[in-house]
Amino acid sequence: MTTVLKLGGSVVTRKDEPETVDETNLERAAAALADGPGDLVVVHGGGSFGHHHASEHGVSTTEGTHEAVGVTDIHGAMKRLNDAVVAALQRAGVPAVPVHPFSLAWRDADGTLHLPADSVRAMLDEGFVPVLHGDVVVHAGRGATILSGDELVVSLAGSLDADRVGLCSDVPGVLDDEGTVVPRIERFEDVADYLGGSEATDVTGGMAAKVRELLALDAPAQVFDLDGLAGFLDGADTGTVID
Numbered sequence: 001m002t003t004v005l006k007l008g009g010s011v012v013t014r015k016d017e018p019e020t021v022d023e024t025n026l027e028r029a030a031a032a033l034a035d036g037p038g039d040l041v042v043v044h045g046g047g048s049f050g051h052h053h054a055s056e057h058g059v060s061t062t063e064g065t066h067e068a069v070g071v072t073d074i075h076g077a078m079k080r081l082n083d084a085v086v087a088a089l090q091r092a093g094v095p096a097v098p099v100h101p102f103s104l105a106w107r108d109a110d111g112t113l114h115l116p117a118d119s120v121r122a123m124l125d126e127g128f129v130p131v132l133h134g135d136v137v138v139h140a141g142r143g144a145t146i147l148s149g150d151e152l153v154v155s156l157a158g159s160l161d162a163d164r165v166g167l168c169s170d171v172p173g174v175l176d177d178e179g180t181v182v183p184r185i186e187r188f189e190d191v192a193d194y195l196g197g198s199e200a201t202d203v204t205g206g207m208a209a210k211v212r213e214l215l216a217l218d219a220p221a222q223v224f225d226l227d228g229l230a231g232f233l234d235g236a237d238t239g240t241v242i243d
């Protein structure tokens, strides 16, 4: 059983305070993962680390930069957050190890992501929990663009043939216009009217982009908040199921 889990930047950081880890949430998530499932890959988002630097440098998933300093500003912030996430997981007893996508992945001129997953598979086979993060990535013809954690989740879920995919965010699921969790989404059109971007500085698109990408996956995906994390890890359907 292989599980790919994203801890949203809105969960592990305080999105309105630059480069601030939400220690309480991170510890809660780490404690839940300590009793986690077999093969587990963790991906975390940018929150108040990556997104501020990305917008300062005018970089998004499509707007690139050729400035090396822009790349290292964004990547450096994400490495600092990754250090904090890996350390918290290790303190909770999870055999977490860092994986930095900038050194591994690239986009071709069409924007298609190429992410070799053999090293991640080998880490799983050796009993580690690889922890990847949203990052900058070299992009043919555009310098470097942003790679969201959501895109990493979709790519890894496909190449690792994941059985379960979870996105832990700051909302209990995808919400309808009355704020009620939509239990299941099978077609983008059914929820398109409810879906917006993110309320915080977020260069990768909030909930609409997530739902679109998760619908393209073979494995069913779930969107839930920290209260739903333990249930998800136990195998329950929590929040919104997207398939």
Ligand SMILES: Nc1ncnc2c1ncn2[C@@H]1O[C@H](COP(=O)(O)OP(=O)(O)OP(=O)(O)O)[C@@H](O)[C@H]1O
Pocket (backbone or CB within 6 Å): 007, 008, 009, 010, 011, 044, 045, 046, 047, 048, 149, 168, 169, 170, 171, 173, 174, 175, 176, 194, 195, 196, 197, 198, 199, 200, 202, 204, 205, 206, 207, 208
């Ligand atoms: N219909 C909707 N239901 C739920 N959330 C929605 C909806 N439309 C827009 N959103 C926004 O999507 C946000 C979650 O996406 P966001 O990308 O901010 O989270 P994240 O993945 O946890 O963070 P990060 O991108 O930093 O990793 C919610 O906080 C909410 O503001």
Ligand SMILES: C=C(C)CCOP(=O)(O)O
Pocket (backbone or CB within 6 Å): 009, 044, 045, 046, 047, 050, 051, 054, 074, 078, 133, 134, 135, 136, 146, 147, 148, 149, 150, 203, 204, 205
């Ligand atoms: C902004 C950066 C560097 C990462 C974005 O990842 P996300 O928060 O998962 O969308």
